[in-house]
Amino acid sequence: MHTDDGDAEAPLRLALGDEDATRSLAAQLASALLPGDLIVLEGPLGAGKTLLAGALVHALGVPEDEPVASPTFALVHEYEGPSPLLHADLYRLGSPEEVEELGFEERRDEGAIAVVEWGERFADVLRPDVVVALTITGDSSRSAQLRAESERGVALLRALGAQTR
Ligand SMILES: Nc1ncnc2c1ncn2[C@@H]1O[C@H](COP(=O)(O)OP(=O)(O)O)[C@@H](O)[C@H]1O
Ligand SMILES: [Mg+2]
Numbered sequence: 001m002h003t004d005d006g007d008a009e010a011p012l013r014l015a016l017g018d019e020d021a022t023r024s025l026a027a028q029l030a031s032a033l034l035p036g037d038l039i040v041l042e043g044p045l046g047a048g049k050t051l052l053a054g055a056l057v058h059a060l061g062v063p064e065d066e067p068v069a070s071p072t073f074a075l076v077h078e079y080e081g082p083s084p085l086l087h088a089d090l091y092r093l094g095s096p097e098e099v100e101e102l103g104f105e106e107r108r109d110e111g112a113i114a115v116v117e118w119g120e121r122f123a124d125v126l127r128p129d130v131v132v133a134l135t136i137t138g139d140s141s142r143s144a145q146l147r148a149e150s151e152r153g154v155a156l157l158r159a160l161g162a163q164t165r
Contacts, residue, residue, distance in 0.1 A: 011147040012157055018140050022048050025144060026055030029132075032159040033060070035083045035111035037152065038104065038126060040119035043134030048142050049117045052132070053087050056115055060085055070117075076102060086114040096125045129153035 016022045029039070039056075041049040054068030060081040062068075071077040071089045079085040086107060093099055099122045104114055119126050130153045133145045148154040 009148060009154055011145050012161055014144045014146070015137075016048070016134075016142040016144055019048075019051065022052055022142060022144075023055040023059075026052050027059040028160055028163045030056055030059035032156050032163070033113055034152075034156075035113060036108045037130075037156065038108060038114040038116065038128050040123065040126065040128040040131045041115060041117050041134065042120045042131060043142075044136065047134035047136055049134060050089075052134070053115045053117065057081070057085055057087060060113070081113075084110070084112040086112050086116075088114065088119070089117040090122060091118040093122070096122055099125045123149070130156055 014025060016025060041052060043049055050068070050070045057068045057079050058064055060083075062079045062081050062085065066079070068077070068079075068087060071087055072091055075090065075093070076086055076088040079087065084107065086104070088102070090099060104126060108114065116126060116128070119128065120131065127150065129148070129150045131147050131149055133147070135143045135145075137143050146157055146160070148157045
């Protein structure tokens with residue numbers, strides 16, 4: 001049956017009134033993610049990219065007592081959930097070749113889920129499914145705009161939209 005629920009390719013905009021709202025977005029994303037998905041998180045320093053990534057890692061089944069810190073120096077941290085989870089921060093990387101060497105493509109083929117901070121500069125190499133753009137709107141409030149960048153991303157946002165409505 002066809003249900004008219006709007007343009008599935010339109011970005012999904014959410015107000016995140018406090019940290020818990022960001023955590024529940026992470027939980028909703030986690031339940032819609034599939035092996036091989038790659039999500040890019042964009043937004044300025046302090047926007048909440050690492051908080052969202054950490055909440056996502058925990059929502060995907062990594063124990064809460066395992067802290068998720070910014071992988072600024074290591075570039076990529078790996079966690080064991082039901083699927084391998086890669087949390088990357090590419091702030092320090094300068095060239096697409098360096099990004100290619102990190103091997104996201106191969107890891108996705110093996111079923112890893114990846115969450116990448118500062119990845120928008122390398123979108124051509126990373127081929128994200130969804131980009132989550134965070135904006136600082138107040139001391140404890142943020143807004144999120146989620147846009148699909150692949151066919152899989154469209155399906156992912158559709159699943160997410162059904163939850164957040
Ligand atoms: N609604 C919110 N969502 C996410 N983080 C928030 C929110 N409100 C306040 N914060 C704070 O903003 C900061 C975000 O830091 P972080 O996640 O490291 O940002 P980034 O990785 O984007 O630089 C944290 O100190 C967090 O406590
Ligand atoms: Mg960060």
